[in-house]
Amino acid sequence: MREAFGQSFDVGDGYLNTASVGVPPRQAADAVSAALQEWRTGVGRATDFDGVVTRARAAFAELVGVSADRVAVGGSVSPLVGLVAAATPAGSRVAVAEGEFASVSFPFAVQQRGITVTEVPLERLPEADADVIAVSVVQSLDGRLVDLDALRARRDTTVLLDVTQAAGWLPLSLDWADAVVGACYKWLFAPRGAAWMAVRPDLELVPHAANWYAAEDAWGSTSGLPPVLAATARGLDASPAWYCHVGAAESLGWLAELDREKVREHCVGLADRFRAGLGLEQAGSAIVHVTVPDAAARLAEAGVAATTRGGGARLSFALYSTEEDVDRALGALSG
Structure with a gap:
């Protein structure tokens, strides 16, 4: 479990794939589960x-x-x-x-x-x-x-x-x-x-x-x-x-209700830290596309969730992403 911006997330280490599927805060997932239970039991209207x-x-x-x-x-x-x-x-x-x-x-x-x-x-x-x-x-x-x-x-x-x-x-x-x-x-x-x-x-x-x-x-x-x-x-x-x-x-x-500038700083800050580790220029974006040889396979082997796109790998940094996630991805692609 991770805490981020006042919410809890059941997201695994190395999850850098929000540009494909975002992981919900527990509060949202619990609300959906409760609604599904009402459907299942015939209570909901x-x-x-x-x-x-x-x-x-x-x-x-x-x-x-x-x-x-x-x-x-x-x-x-x-x-x-x-x-x-x-x-x-x-x-x-x-x-x-x-x-x-x-x-x-x-x-x-x-x-x-x-x-x-x-x-x-x-x-x-x-x-x-x-x-x-x-x-x-x-x-x-x-x-x-x-x-x-x-x-x-x-x-x-x-x-x-x-x-x-x-x-x-x-x-x-x-x-x-x-x-x-x-x-x-x-x-x-x-x-x-x-x-x-x-x-x-x-x-x-x-x-x-x-x-x-x-x-x-x-x-x-x-x-x-x-x-x-x-x-x-x-x-x-x-x-x-x-x-x-x-x-x-x-x-x-x-x-x-969040301070959206602080959210941007968190997500882009991690993305730019990852870019810097690969010698790439900062881009002001939470999405990074890399063309390191065999990037997708190396990331997957290291337990990093990313997406194969455009002949390389796409990584995306979200509210629940951490510096440890960045280090894991860099470790997979370095050397």
């Missing part, structure tokens, strides 16, 4: 989950710097991005980063309708000649950060940001972006199956997956027509995966 969905929505809003009425609930990132892609006018030019995560780029690439999607080097993306720019704030492959200030200066372009590899360790204030999407199961430490999208009120989207949960009166709209959807971003909601939101309400609620 569907209406019991309204509160946790609301709490998780509000916490995500706080973490990305918007009001909760701008946040829609989904199950994963790509369907939420798909709403923006489907609303992109025919003939539009879309720019994405080279090697961008597929959930960001694919929904635009399959639109056809004369929409062109161009891959641009990340450092040049804010200057791209495009009607839409879609990009992860932190690149999944190697942890590079996009220049948010430069993107914010764009006045004639729709900007969609994916914070899946950023929210939870990087302080964010993204109320200026047209759409901000994020999944729950990395640095937000919730069970996979919940995602959110913050949208600007003037971004016109069609709720292609319209359902009873998105209605103004959800429990009074389970049958019959016409659909009267919520006037806020809740009108874009997908019906939530209940038990995922139980964990999300606990984890995100806790994260939203």
Whole structure:
């Protein structure tokens, strides 16, 4: 067991794989277990989950710097991005980063309708000649950060940001972006199956997956027509995966109350210490990609959990990571 930022974690030594799957605090895991026990014994009721969905929505809003009425609930990132892609006018030019995560780029690439999607080097993306720019704030492959200030200066372009590899360790204030999407199961430490999208009120989207949960009166709209959807971003909601939101309400609620600059300093400080041990420059990111020969195999042999990516290994440093984890990884890759 480890203690970090006021929470306990049952995470093993050498776990540097949060960019794939985050390990929940005990409080969140216990809440999910209790909800599952109620399901198992027939005690739980569907209406019991309204509160946790609301709490998780509000916490995500706080973490990305918007009001909760701008946040829609989904199950994963790509369907939420798909709403923006489907609303992109025919003939539009879309720019994405080279090697961008597929959930960001694919929904635009399959639109056809004369929409062109161009891959641009990340450092040049804010200057791209495009009607839409879609990009992860932190690149999944190697942890590079996009220049948010430069993107914010764009006045004639729709900007969609994916914070899946950023929210939870990087302080964010993204109320200026047209759409901000994020999944729950990395640095937000919730069970996979919940995602959110913050949208600007003037971004016109069609709720292609319209359902009873998105209605103004959800429990009074389970049958019959016409659909009267919520006037806020809740009108874009997908019906939530209940038990995922139980964990999300606990984890995100806790994260939203932390000093996010101290969280960033902890995660990035460990990543930069690891970089320094390998003779790499500091990068200001909690994700490190290394191409040391046989890196993935050497890390695994040393008991370090990492991910094979891009011909090397990806390591990621989280709230519960320690200097001992860094030393173990360096020992595996040194010499």
